[in-house]
Amino acid sequence: xxxxxxxGDEIAKEFETQLLEMRKMNLxxxxxxxxxxxxxxxxxPKQKTRAKNLLREFxxxxxxxxxxxxxIQINDSWEKxxxxxxxxxxxxxxxxxxxxxxxxxxFPEGDAPEKHRASVITKLKEMTDRAEKExxxxxxxxxxxxxxxxxxxxxDLAESINSPNFKLIFDPGNFVVCGTKAFTQWYExxxxxxxxxxxxxxxxxxxxxPAGQGEAExxxxxxxxxxxxxxxxxxxEPHLMEGGQFGGFSGPKRFGEAVDAFRDVCDQAGMPHRQVxxxxxxxxxxxMFHCQCIQEVPQAHLVAVADVQKAPNLQKAQDLFNIAAYDxxxxxxxxKDIDAISIGTPSGLHGDLTLKAAKQKKHVLTEKPxxxxxxxxxxxxxxxxxxxxxxxxxxxxxxxxGMIELMEILNAGKLGxxxxxxxxxxxxxxxxxxxxxxxxxxxxxxxxxxxxxxGIHSIDMLQWVMGEVESVMAQMDTMAHxxxxxxxxxxxxxxxKNGALGTIIGSTAVYPGMNERxxxxxxxxxxxxxxxxxxxxxxxxxxxxxxxxxADRGTGAADAQAITNEGHVMQITDFMQAILENxxxxxxxxxxxxxxxxxxxxYEAAKTGKRVKLPLKTKKK
Numbered sequence: 001x002x003x004x005x006x007x008g009d010e011i012a013k014e015f016e017t018q019l020l021e022m023r024k025m026n027l028x029x030x031x032x033x034x035x036x037x038x039x040x041x042x043x044x045p046k047q048k049t050r051a052k053n054l055l056r057e058f059x060x061x062x063x064x065x066x067x068x069x070x071x072i073q074i075n076d077s078w079e080k081x082x083x084x085x086x087x088x089x090x091x092x093x094x095x096x097x098x099x100x101x102x103x104x105x106x107f108p109e110g111d112a113p114e115k116h117r118a119s120v121i122t123k124l125k126e127m128t129d130r131a132e133k134e135x136x137x138x139x140x141x142x143x144x145x146x147x148x149x150x151x152x153x154x155x156d157l158a159e160s161i162n163s164p165n166f167k168l169i170f171d172p173g174n175f176v177v178c179g180t181k182a183f184t185q186w187y188e189x190x191x192x193x194x195x196x197x198x199x200x201x202x203x204x205x206x207x208x209x210p211a212g213q214g215e216a217e218x219x220x221x222x223x224x225x226x227x228x229x230x231x232x233x234x235x236x237e238p239h240l241m242e243g244g245q246f247g248g249f250s251g252p253k254r255f256g257e258a259v260d261a262f263r264d265v266c267d268q269a270g271m272p273h274r275q276v277x278x279x280x281x282x283x284x285x286x287x288m289f290h291c292q293c294i295q296e297v298p299q300a301h302l303v304a305v306a307d308v309q310k311a312p313n314l315q316k317a318q319d320l321f322n323i324a325a326y327d328x329x330x331x332x333x334x335x336k337d338i339d340a341i342s343i344g345t346p347s348g349l350h351g352d353l354t355l356k357a358a359k360q361k362k363h364v365l366t367e368k369p370x371x372x373x374x375x376x377x378x379x380x381x382x383x384x385x386x387x388x389x390x391x392x393x394x395x396x397x398x399x400x401x402g403m404i405e406l407m408e409i410l411n412a413g414k415l416g417x418x419x420x421x422x423x424x425x426x427x428x429x430x431x432x433x434x435x436x437x438x439x440x441x442x443x444x445x446x447x448x449x450x451x452x453x454x455g456i457h458s459i460d461m462l463q464w465v466m467g468e469v470e471s472v473m474a475q476m477d478t479m480a481h482x483x484x485x486x487x488x489x490x491x492x493x494x495x496x497k498n499g500a501l502g503t504i505i506g507s508t509a510v511y512p513g514m515n516e517r518x519x520x521x522x523x524x525x526x527x528x529x530x531x532x533x534x535x536x537x538x539x540x541x542x543x544x545x546x547x548x549x550x551a552d553r554g555t556g557a558a559d560a561q562a563i564t565n566e567g568h569v570m571q572i573t574d575f576m577q578a579i580l581e582n583x584x585x586x587x588x589x590x591x592x593x594x595x596x597x598x599x600x601x602x603y604e605a606a607k608t609g610k611r612v613k614l615p616l617k618t619k620k621k
Contacts (some may be wrong), residue, residue, distance in 0.1 A: 001298040002273040005029035005063035006236035010250045019058040021252040028301040033066030059303035062097035063233040070103030104148040120147040131165040141169040144178045151186025158193035168193045172216035173200030183217035197234040208239040210261035223269040279304040279338045282345030283313040293568040299576035306332040348445040351376035358383045363390040370592035372447025381589035392575045392585040393592025396567025397457040400532040415522030421466040422503040423458040428513035441484030449486030455506035460595040468497045471613045474605040480509035492602045
């Protein structure tokens with residue numbers, strides 16, 4: 001996956017124009033080099049603040065601090081260059097970009113590069129030691145007339161310094177300028193250390209061209225990186241009108257042509273390079289959690305957050321990710337440059353936000369449950385279908401290694417006929433948990449208690465494995481908490497349409513909180529999934545394999561904030577890919593509706609004391 005960026009100063013002098021034109025090209029990142037005609041290392045405080053605010057306004061990230069560090073003679077003042085390095089570090093922190101582009105020093109004409117090798121390594125090692133302390137990655141760009149003009153010297157530096165904070169940029173055009181063949185000669189030598197690309201193409205006579213039209217072998221490079229599974233930034237630096245020692249110029253029209261040409265190269269190689277621009281609505285714990293997960297998904301680009309009130313996490317997200325923050329969700333939804341929203345509000349607000357987003361032609365990924373009534377869930381599904389946008393519902397437990405293995409067992413028919421399915425969610429929430437939010441524990445916004453809020457993932461797993469439910473009987477009560485309207489203990493007996501029986505046990509009153517468990521039995525054996533892994537696999541005629549150690553994913557058994565993000569990241573990734581590929585997401589609205597219907601049937605059965613049959617009747621509008 002490539003995140004395409006560009007040196008904005010190749011488009012225009014004014015930073016506002018750089019951002020405006022790059023957004024017209026659907027670019028989400030910019031490399032900061034010259035802003036308003038001033039080098040990034042020389043910006044004054046007012047310019048820095050203005051630049052950061054403009055990045056936020058346009059929803060743009062920063063791919064690298066495009067410093068000229070290292071473009072000095074090897075014997076020039078190191079003290080002066082170090083002072084500029086410290087300014088580059090400060091800029092990296094200010095713009096929340098942990099990547100600084102550097103070079104590896106010019107040496108006197110006529111000198112062999114090896115004569116200065118030791119001095120170059122000493123200086124770069126000193127810089128890298130500082131970068132390690134600051135959490136910054138130095139990106140060395142290959143360039144003519146420096147110790148790093150060819151792949152041999154670039155690799156030598158990477159291996160000699162040997163640090164995760166010192167990596168290589170591969171600039172194929174610069175190799176051609178130096179009279180060498182970029183891919184044929186240097187790719188295999190350098191690729192293990194390359195994390196970043198600069199995209200310019202040219203011919204051996206020095207004429208710069210759009211990607212794929214010169215002799216820099218960019219199509220071969222991208223195809224090889226695709227095969228390798230490369231993920232990183234590709235920064236456009238086309239030089240189509242002029243190029244020099246410290247930069248180049250293309251203008252907006254020709255820069256756009258270069259971007260289009262490079263996208264064509266990527267498409268021909270099958271290299272993903274498009275992103276979905278996302279906004280998050282609902283900035284409690286789970287909203288901030290979604291923001292953090294989105295940052296880990298290359299196919300997603302976080303643009304803005306919103307809440308119905310000035311929640312502390314609004315300011316926190318704005319500062320942490322340098323994004324726009326709104327205290328009115330409608331302001332976020334009006335932005336035409338946002339493709340999708342992620343909803344982390346109280347459950348009873350999912351429906352209204354989804355309808356508004358769908359009508360604005362925005363895709364919707366909502367936390368569980370999809371909503372708290374079937375009528376609202378059906379309206380969400382219908383409206384998203386009518387507006388041709390995707391609707392996804394978070395149910396990250398389906399990505400657990402244990403659940404994937406269980407489904408493989410079932411699909412292979414190894415358990416025989418299913419006869420019994422049981423799920424246990426015996427968790428603990430103290431009174432403070434319910435008191436911490438006025439919506440918690442209410443029918444209007446929470447939609448239910450230990451089943452609707454905490455147990456829904458496990459109920460989804462149960463129905464996913466066992467199939468449709470035919471009927472339920474249930475009882476529930478509020479036994480351990482005050483000032484809540486909903487259940488904190490619940491039991492249900494199920495009959496599935498395939499004839500199997502089932503049990504649901506849910507609670508938020510079982511101290512100290514136990515791991516959730518799913519037990520599935522068939523005529524040929526039993527499988528137990530606890531947390532994210534299979535803890536028992538007993539199948540007739542199957543030889544026991546050596547147990548495989550799987551790292552436990554954190555769960556919310558005793559702490560709602562103790563969950564890990566692997567499942568969410570996987571599901572968000574799938575949702576973004578579903579948008580880009582125009583397919584159904586892993587868990588669409590119809591799938592998200594299924595556990596909701598079971599829970600509502602349990603509530604009705606507990607309330608009436610009668611067996612309730614499914615499907616439930618919905619109210620006609």
